[in-house]
Amino acid sequence: MTAVPSFLSSLRTPGWRRAVLLRRGLAAVLLCAALASALHDVGAGASRALVFSxxxxxxxxxxxxxxxxxxxxxxxxxSSALVDxxxxxxxxxxxxxVAGEVLTTTRLVGTDLSEALVGEVTTIVPVRLAEPEVLPMLRHGDTVTVLSRESERAEPDVIATGGRVILVDTRESPGTLLLxxxxxxAHAVAAASLISPLTVVLASPLPK
Structure with a gap:
């Protein structure tokens, strides 16, 4: 309870201690004013965009x-930031x-994302894997080769190369893979998935 009276007493009493307290108080006020001015200038001159809350x-x-x-x-x-x-x-x-990240068109499943990955007109195709346990090993943007293996054949058939992983969703079993x-x-992969189990293997990205 004596801290406040002691502080007030120091301000009332001329001397070195009062001068130090006054200088520190003035510096704090100036710092707060500068920060407020900077934040105002940033907000006034900046564009607006959507960020994750x-x-x-x-x-x-x-x-x-x-x-x-x-x-x-x-x-x-x-340049691809969204505002609506x-x-x-x-x-x-x-x-x-994560919270605070700017939302862009290339973060959303759609043509902008697939074209950014593949570099040409693309189709997004869902793939149900014969071994869904490999899904956690895949990452967005990975390049994969799609294989099909029929029971009577010793070697798998290559259905498509250069597929790019758009989405790996393992929140529910058996999981979702979009390429x-x-x-x-893409049509070949969709057709093959109707008649035989498919799998994917990681590959080096194809040159653009």
Whole structure:
């Protein structure tokens, strides 16, 4: 209880102690004013973009509560940043996001993402693997070869090469794997999945 009176007494009493306290108080006020001015300038001059307001897992549908429209400095703003909350509602997130991360079109399952990965007009095709336990080993952006093996054949058939992993969702069994492929190979994979079990192997990315 004596700390406040002692502090007030130091301010009332001329001397070195009062001078130090006054200088420190003035420095603190100036620092707060500078920070407030800087934050105001950043907010006033920055563009606005959607950022995640909470962590969102890959495969989840985005709701309006998951994002917030905030000022973002132009130097940190991606060219594909999104600004309309209604445009992302219900979209599927391809890669896990953290709170504060700017939302871009290439983070959402769709043509922008698949074209960014494959580099040409692509089709997104779901693949049900014969051995779904390999799904946790795959990562978004991996390049894979799709194989089919019929019971009477010794060697597997190569159905497609250069597939890019769009989404790996293991939240529910047996899990979901979405691949980005050019249209013709994508159709071949979809057709093969109807008649025989499929698997994938990791491969080196194809040169663009």
């Amino acid at each position: 909470r962590p969102v897992a890959a495969g989840e549908q985005i709701s309006r509560d998951d994002v917030a429209l905030v000022p973002v400095p132009d130097s940190l703003l991606p 909350p209604t445009a992302v509602e219900g979209r599927i997130l391809a890669v896990e996001a 980005g492929l050019p249209e013709e190979p």
